[in-house]
Each structure stands twice: as structure tokens, then as C-alpha cells.
Amino acid sequence: MSKPRKPKGRKISGWLILDKPYDFGSTEAVSKIKWLFKAEKAGHAGTLDPLASGMLPIALGDATKTVPYVMDGRKVYEFTVTWGEERATDDMEGDAVATADIRPPEEAIRALLPRYTGTIQQVPPQFSAIKIDGNRAYDLARDGEVIEIPAREVTIHRLTLLACPDANTAHFEVECGKGTYVRSLARDMGRDLGCYGYISGLRRTFVAPFAEKSMVPLATLVELEAIENQEERLAALDAFLIDTGEALSDLPHLAVSEDQAQRLRMGNPIILRGRDAPLPAPEAYATARGQLIAIGEIAEGEFRPRRVFA
Structure with a gap:
């Protein structure tokens, strides 16, 4: 049975x-x-x-x-960097791997920020989910392996120094694109300032939309x-x-009739004609009476569904 x-x-x-x-x-x-x-x-x-x-x-x-x-989508983080140490995990969990007695003045920190704004090359932390030859970097790091992780391109839209409450810490806000590691930002800024640094506080306040x-x-x-x-x-x-559908608010939107919605649910395209027909778009979403029906493309006078929703 x-x-x-x-x-x-x-x-x-x-x-x-x-x-x-x-x-x-x-x-x-x-x-x-x-x-x-x-x-x-x-x-x-x-x-x-x-x-x-x-x-x-x-x-x-x-x-x-x-x-x-x-x-x-874009993301916004508020984070705190503690100066004077670099740690294996680039945050509070890891052991110190380098130390320095000097502390950066506020002017030096502000002068450094433009270097980390725009499209930059960034090496992810040793303790990260990046895959190296099929293995997660953090698994290799826990086994004591020092691995070479290639730098990759990330986008920093905005990096702002919020406050320097004391000589040992600085508070920042960053708006960045997909794949950015804030821990790497702290590590690299510390190296450039000659004082080392690690993340001692991190909070994400925004994920578009x-x-x-x-x-x-x-x-x-x-x-x-x-x-x-x-x-x-x-x-x-x-x-x-x-x-x-809120997750798709940055895409072109198409309101369709119930008859058109039924065709889309069956995976069929619908014809878009007339003066108000939408412009071609590689990705768009369709709703009927406010309900998400499909994600697809607008091309050659048609909306062609790729993903259909119940």
C-alpha cells in the first residue's frame, strides 16, 4: 500500500x-x-x-x-567599514589576515570614492558563492585553499560617505548593480587607503523595483x-x-482583453494593430483586468508570449 x-x-x-x-x-x-x-x-x-x-x-x-x-535590478546598501584590519571573510566572522596602525582621514576617504564609482573591476571575496571549477569559493576557502578568483565587471551608480563617527569606522551608502560585493568594496578601499578594512555592518534598503x-x-x-x-x-x-506583476514595472506594459488573455494562456501570439499599437520591445508584459497574464516580446505587430501565468 x-x-x-x-x-x-x-x-x-x-x-x-x-x-x-x-x-x-x-x-x-x-x-x-x-x-x-x-x-x-x-x-x-x-x-x-x-x-x-x-x-x-x-x-x-x-x-x-x-x-x-x-x-x-539596482540595489542600495548602507554599510559600516572598520579600519585597521583585513579579515579572511572581509566581514566580522573571519580571522585577521593583515593589520595596520594608521587610520584614514575623512578627506582621504572622500577623495577615494570616485575611483569606485561607475563600471569597475572587482574581485569577489574568497568566502563567496562564486563557482571555481564547479566548486563554491567558500567551500574551497573553508578547506584552507587560497584560490585565484578572476576580477569581474560591476557597476557602482553611487557611493556616498555618510559619516565618520570615530577614527576606526566610516559609514557609507552604495547604489549598485547586479553581482556587486560590498565586502569587496570595504576590502579594496582599505587596501588603497593603506589601513585595511572589513565590513562590520551591512543593511540592504532597496531592491528595484x-x-x-x-x-x-x-x-x-x-x-x-x-x-x-x-x-x-x-x-x-x-x-x-x-x-x-510589480516585479515587471520597468518593462513595457500591455493591457489585453479577456479573449486575448485566453489566447496568451494557450501560448499563442496576439495581433497588435492600430494607431495605439505599442512599439517593438524585446520584453514586455501583458495583463487583463490587472492580472498578470504573460511575459513576452512585441515584434512584427504581435505580442508573443514566452512565460504564461495561471
Whole structure:
């Protein structure tokens, strides 16, 4: 006799913009949210280190299909650098690998910032998720291997010195593109200033297109476990979800009729004609009555779906 299958979870779709607490892993956070919402599937858009807090967008259900569009978005971090040491992990967890007695004056820090603005070459930390010959860099580093990680191109849109509360620390804000390691910024600035440095505080405040005010503390969600009635508890949780289509707000938008929506759901293109027909676009999204129907391209007078939503 076969065992009964476990329920797969609810078929809900939307984004939960979690304010991830300090000392809590991104994968752990996704698992917790998936369990709280009883969701069929979940994923996150952009890992946050356990020692970092702040915005972690978590996609539930069909929203996981829009994760790449959030991964590619701009991000804003506030971070603190402690001068005088370089650490193996480039944050508070690692052992000191180099030390210096000098401390940088504020003028020297400000003068350095333009060097780290724009498109720059950056070497990811030894303890990072970068793959080297099929292995994660952090696994190799934990085994004591010193590995050569090639530099890669990243984009820093803005790097601002917020304050220097004392000689040992400096607070910054950075707006950056995909793949930027803030820990590497601290390490490299410390080397250039001749004093070494590591991240001693890190918080992500923005992931495009989601605003900081959308963040929900994990504690707020956990408190709802006290609601004994499951239907009421899930309804209270669902109230925090943001519509799946919000992740696509930077793409061209096409409002379609119910008949057109039905064709798109079946994977068929729809014809776009007339004076108000949209311009060609490699990526766009279609909605019907505010509901996300498909992501696709606009070309040759048609909208051609690539991803279809239930």
C-alpha cells in the first residue's frame, strides 16, 4: 500500500518583501516564509549574507518566474567599514589576515570614492558563492585553499560617505548593480587607503523595483502564528503580499482583453494593430483586468508570449 502524498502547498502567487534579520540566512528565511504561507514554492531574488539585514524579496508561486527581473535590478546598501584590519571573510566572522596602525582621514576617504564609482573591476571575496571549477569559493576557502578568483565587471551608480563617527569606522551608502560585493568594496578601499578594512555592518534598503516601505519584519509575520484559525491566519499573511506583476514595472506594459488573455494562456501570439499599437520591445508584459497574464516580446505587430501565468 503506497503512502499518501503530502500536500504540495497553496497555489498562491506574489512577492513578500522581507526585512531579513541579522544572523539569519537567506535560504533559511525562504524556508520560513514558505512554511508560514503554506506555499507550494518559493524563492528569493538576491542572497543576503547572514550577517547582513534588510530587504530580501521572496517570490511565492508563479512569482518565482519573475525572479530574474528583480535579480537584475539596482540595489542600495548602507554599510559600516572598520579600519585597521583585513579579515579572511572581509566581514566580522573571519580571522585577521593583515593589520595596520594608521587610520584614514575623512578627506582621504572622500577623495577615494570616485575611483569606485561607475563600471569597475572587482574581485569577489574568497568566502563567496562564486563557482571555481564547479566548486563554491567558500567551500574551497573553508578547506584552507587560497584560490585565484578572476576580477569581474560591476557597476557602482553611487557611493556616498555618510559619516565618520570615530577614527576606526566610516559609514557609507552604495547604489549598485547586479553581482556587486560590498565586502569587496570595504576590502579594496582599505587596501588603497593603506589601513585595511572589513565590513562590520551591512543593511540592504532597496531592491528595484520594491520600496523600503514595503518591507515586513519577520517578527511581524511570526506573531501571526498566534491566530489559531488557519484560514484567518493565512488571510492575514496574504495581506502582506505584493502583486506578481510589480516585479515587471520597468518593462513595457500591455493591457489585453479577456479573449486575448485566453489566447496568451494557450501560448499563442496576439495581433497588435492600430494607431495605439505599442512599439517593438524585446520584453514586455501583458495583463487583463490587472492580472498578470504573460511575459513576452512585441515584434512584427504581435505580442508573443514566452512565460504564461495561471
